[in-house]
Amino acid sequence: MMEEEQRLLCQKAKRKALRLLEQRDRTEQNLRQKLAQNGYPPEAVEAAVEYVKSFGYVDDERYARNYLTYRLQTKSKQRLFQELYQRGISYEKLQEAWEEVTTYEDVDEKAMIRRQIRRKYAPGTKLDEVHLRRLYGFLARRGFQFEDIRAVLEEEGIEKV
Numbered sequence: 001m002m003e004e005e006q007r008l009l010c011q012k013a014k015r016k017a018l019r020l021l022e023q024r025d026r027t028e029q030n031l032r033q034k035l036a037q038n039g040y041p042p043e044a045v046e047a048a049v050e051y052v053k054s055f056g057y058v059d060d061e062r063y064a065r066n067y068l069t070y071r072l073q074t075k076s077k078q079r080l081f082q083e084l085y086q087r088g089i090s091y092e093k094l095q096e097a098w099e100e101v102t103t104y105e106d107v108d109e110k111a112m113i114r115r116q117i118r119r120k121y122a123p124g125t126k127l128d129e130v131h132l133r134r135l136y137g138f139l140a141r142r143g144f145q146f147e148d149i150r151a152v153l154e155e156e157g158i159e160k161v
Contacts, residue, residue, distance in 0.1 A: 006043065006044075009040065009041065009043075009044045010043070010044045010047040010048065012040070012044070013035055013040045013044035013045060013047060013048035014047065014048045014051045014052070016035060016038060016040070016048065017031060017035060017048040017049065017051065017052050018052065018057070020034050020035075021052060021057050021058070025062075025063055025066065026058065026063070027058075027060050027063050027087045027088045027089060028049060028053070028058050028060055028088060029087060029088025029089075030087060030088065031048075031049055031052070031058055032045055032049055035048055035049070060088070060089045060090070060093050061089075061093045061096060061097055063087075063089065064084050064089050064093055064094055064097035065097045065100060065101055067080070067083075067084060068080055068084075068097055068098060068101045069101055069105070072101065072102075072105060072107060073112060074112065075112075075142055075143060076109055076112070076142060076143030076144045076145075077098065077107065077109070077143070078143040078144075078145075079142055079143025080143070081094050081098075082143065109144060109145075109148055110148055110151065110152050112144070113139055113144050113148055113149055113152040114152050114155075114156065116138070116139060116142070117135070117139075117152065117153070117156060117158065118156075120135070121135075121156075121158055123156045123157050123158070124156070124157040124158070125157075125158050126158075126159060126160070126161045127158060127159070127160060127161065128160070128161050129160055129161075132158075132159075132160050135153075135158075136149055
């Protein structure tokens with residue numbers, strides 16, 4: 001009787017995993033968390049994850065490639081890696097995905113910084129210390145390096161009053 005219940009739980013977990021993946025692409029870690037949150041025991045979660053992986057429905061490297069491709073021009077490499085690492089993708093898979101994505105697309109972080117700055121300020125703008133500090137913080141939170149931010153601000157002629 002117990003074995004039959006276990007088998008049924010595994011089947012339910014597999015169906016739930018497929019439904020979760022119909023909604024959107026997920027990392028393996030995210031799928032495990034969702035199934036556990038739905039009350040499935042670890043054995044059923046493991047069986048469900050292995051089941052969907054066997055069909056290629058869960059592929060962390062593909063997830064990372066897609067994520068990087070769509071967000072490459074808005075965030076720094078450091079920020080993208082941090083976000084994907086938090087989603088459970090290993091550093092090795094991140095590096096492989098980065099190499100693949102950047103072979104086709106040029107990444108210019110200074111151009112990204114420039115775009116972000118120009119949304120708020122015209123070249124040559126003079127800022128008080130508070131606004132300049134806020135701008136540095138805004139860009140740093142997006143993962144850009146201090147040296148790059150400073151260099152672009154100098155190029156744009158944006159300085160403290």
